[in-house]
Amino acid sequence: MRVLYVSSVYKPAYAYGGPARSVPSLCEGLAEAGAGIEVFTTDANRGERLSVPLARAVAVDGVPVTYFRLSANVTFILRPSCKLSRHQIRKFDVVEIDALFSSMLERSPPFAARWGIPYLIPPRGQLLHGALLEKRWKKRLYLKLAGLRTLKRRRGNSLCGPG
Numbered sequence: 001m002r003v004l005y006v007s008s009v010y011k012p013a014y015a016y017g018g019p020a021r022s023v024p025s026l027c028e029g030l031a032e033a034g035a036g037i038e039v040f041t042t043d044a045n046r047g048e049r050l051s052v053p054l055a056r057a058v059a060v061d062g063v064p065v066t067y068f069r070l071s072a073n074v075t076f077i078l079r080p081s082c083k084l085s086r087h088q089i090r091k092f093d094v095v096e097i098d099a100l101f102s103s104m105l106e107r108s109p110p111f112a113a114r115w116g117i118p119y120l121i122p123p124r125g126q127l128l129h130g131a132l133l134e135k136r137w138k139k140r141l142y143l144k145l146a147g148l149r150t151l152k153r154r155r156g157n158s159l160c161g162p163g
Contacts, residue, residue: 001035001036001093001094002035002036002038002091002092002093002094003030003035003036003037003038003092003093003094003095003096004038004039004040004088004089004092004094004095004096005023005026005027005037005038005039005040005095005096005098006039006040006041006095006096006097006098006099006108007019007023007039007040007041007098007099008041008042008044008098008099009023009041009042009044009045010023010024010039010041010060010065010067011024011060011061012045012050013042013044013045013046013050014045015045015046015047015048016044016045016046019098019124022124023039023098024060024061024063027039027063028061028062028063031062031063032062037063037064038057038063038064038065038066038092039060039063039064039065039066040066040068041065041066041067041068042067042068042069042070043067043068043069043070044070049069049070050067052067053067054067054068054069055067055068055069089108089111089112089115089117090115090117092117093117093118094117094118094119094120095108095112095117095118095119095120096119096120096121096122097109097119097120097121098121098122098124100121100123100124100126100127109121
C-alpha cells in the first residue's frame, strides 16, 4: 500500500513539540511494516526555516520526505507544493492529512478526490477545547471560512474523504 502523509511539520521541526515527534514515529513504523510511505511537509520551525533540501524527496530515517518552503511565516501556505502534489498524489492508495489549521488541508483533499483516492483527516487533539484556545481568533476564523467546509466535504460530517 502506498501512503502519502501530508503534515504541517515534520522532524527536525522540534520547536513544534509533539507532532514533530509523533508523526515521524508513525511514518517510520508504517515503513517498517512494509507500507510505501512518503511525506509532504513544510520547512517551518517556529519563526525559523529548517535547513533542508526543498521540493525534492530526501530520506529521513528511512522515510522519503519532501519539504516545501512556506510563503509566509504566519500560516502554513504552500504554493509550490500544489503543482507537485497535484501530479504526484495519484500514485498513492491513501492520503492522510495531518494539517488541520493549514492551507494544506484545503489543497490536498481536492487533489485526492480528483483521482478517487481516499483521504483521512485525523484531528489529533487539534479540536480539543484547550487546543482551540491557543490563537483562538485565528482558529475560529479559519474554521468558519475554510476548515469546517473541508472537514464536512463528502460523507456528511465524517472526517474521511471518498472511498
